[in-house]
Amino acid sequence: MLTFKQKVFAIVAKIPKGKTMTYGDVAKRAGNQYAGRAVGAVLHTNFDPQIPCHRVIGKDGSLRGYNRGLANKKRILINEGVIM
């Protein structure tokens, strides 16, 4: 049985390049439709550069946080073709 955060990591790691998911979406996939906050908390605690958490953004497309710097995250998203 994977813990919530393990699921979150797995899901985030599965996000295809050039694509983005909202925290709520990930939460829903992780098993809880209302665990958007928890998703953010999990990603915040995880400092693994191998986890493309930069592809996880707010529901309305707003960047929230990033363990490597928001500016970097923004840059990466643009670089991957995720333009709003």
Next chain:
DNA sequence: CATTTGACGCCAA
């Protein structure tokens, strides 16, 4: 074990 905190999301004013 109980309390606090935060990278959310939706609704009402």
Next chain:
DNA sequence: TTTGGCGCCAAAT
């Protein structure tokens, strides 16, 4: 359109 408030969850202390 912007601001404020409420509900929800898991991790950290």
